[in-house]
Structure formats: structure tokens, C-alpha cells
Amino acid sequence: MLHATMQRLGTEVRHRRLLMKPFYQDKDRSYSGFINMTRFRSIFDNFKMLASEKEFALINKRFQAKARNEINYVEFDYVLRHYSGDLE
Numbered sequence: 001m002l003h004a005t006m007q008r009l010g011t012e013v014r015h016r017r018l019l020m021k022p023f024y025q026d027k028d029r030s031y032s033g034f035i036n037m038t039r040f041r042s043i044f045d046n047f048k049m050l051a052s053e054k055e056f057a058l059i060n061k062r063f064q065a066k067a068r069n070e071i072n073y074v075e076f077d078y079v080l081r082h083y084s085g086d087l088e
Contacts, residue, residue, distance in 0.1 A: 002058045009049065010083025018047055020080070024073035033074040034065040040073065 013020070020043060025031075027039040037060055044051060051059070063076045081087045 001054075002062055005051070005055045005058060006079060006083045009051070010080055010085070012049060013080060014084040014086070016047075018049075020047065021073070021077045023047075024077065028073070033072060034067070034070040035073050037069050037071055040071045 012018075023043045023046070024035055024040070027035045027043070037056075041056060059076065060071065063072045063079075064070070065072050078087070
């Protein structure tokens with residue numbers, strides 16, 4: 001199911017030509033490559049990218065940092081760029 005979610009999100013990013021990483025970096029005050037899950041979700045809301053609770057749970061499980069409530073946005077963005085066709 002994670003694969004299908006990432007494909008859907010990658011397609012949306014490609015069609016809408018979204019650059020999300022700068023927005024993640026803006027929320028990363030410590031420049032660690034990790035942001036709080038709440039902030040991560042707020043960026044999705046800002047871009048009007050829809051994801052269900054189940055999809056966010058899958059993303060969280062896959063890209064979760066050592067701290068339970070943080071997402072490794074650098075890795076997420078890298079993987080999403082593969083799904084969007086940006087990195088082939």
C-alpha cells in the first residue's frame with residue numbers, strides 16, 4: 001500500500017510541478033533533516049495534497065526518525081522524487 005501511496009503522490013507532484021523540500025527545510029530549525037509529523041502534515045495541507053490517516057501512518061512508519069514523532073523528510077523527498085520521475 002505504501003508503494004501505491006508514493007506512486008499517487010509522485011504523480012501529483014509531477015503534474016503540479018511541486019517542490020516540497022524547501023518547505024520542509026523551512027520548518028527544520030535545527031537543520032537535522034527531521035521535522036515533527038504535525039509540521040510534515042501541515043505542508044501537505046498547504047499544497048492541498050490529500051492523504052488518508054492510513055497513508056500518513058504508512059509514511060510515518062517508513063520514514064520515521066529515531067524520535068517517534070519525527071519524519072526524515074530528506075529521505076522522504078528523495079524517494080518521492082523517484083516516484084515523480086524526477087530521479088530516474
